[in-house]
Amino acid sequence: ALYLAGLCRKVYMIVRKNYLRASKVMQQRVLSTPNIEVLFGHVTKEIVGDQTVNGVILTDDKGQEKRINIQGFFVAIGHTPNSEIFKPWIETDETGYIVTRPGSTKTNIEGVFACGDVQDKIFRQAVTAAGSGCMAAIEAERWLAEQK
Structure with a gap:
């Protein structure tokens, strides 16, 4: 935030x-x-x-x-991914984590980015969530700039 x-x-x-x-x-x-x-x-x-x-x-x-x-x-939620609301549109894996492109926060929908524990089922740490949040913000900023 x-x-x-x-x-x-x-x-x-x-x-x-x-x-x-x-x-x-x-x-x-x-x-x-x-x-x-x-x-x-x-x-x-x-x-x-x-x-x-x-x-x-x-x-x-x-x-x-x-x-x-x-x-x-932007979604940032606790230890169990609360991604049910997104499942009709955004691809999730079998355990509910949002799937992103490797090395990116991009989802299967253009202009939609996922970060933090909702897409990170391995580390789930505040520092990695913050890092991926920064990545998502940068990718969103670039995407928005391309839309102008």
């Missing part, structure tokens, strides 16, 4: 729990960054768009739904 905040006007950080599990220093950095909005107690119900992402529908812990207009979606 912090890296994306340097590239985007607005970053929504969707957190399933009502708290962050990162270190206090990292929590404070995220919470004090003006263009990051943390949405606690929310889950992603649906990503909206035909050829490109243009929105996300979230459900809060009270069952209320809301739509947010967005232009991109």
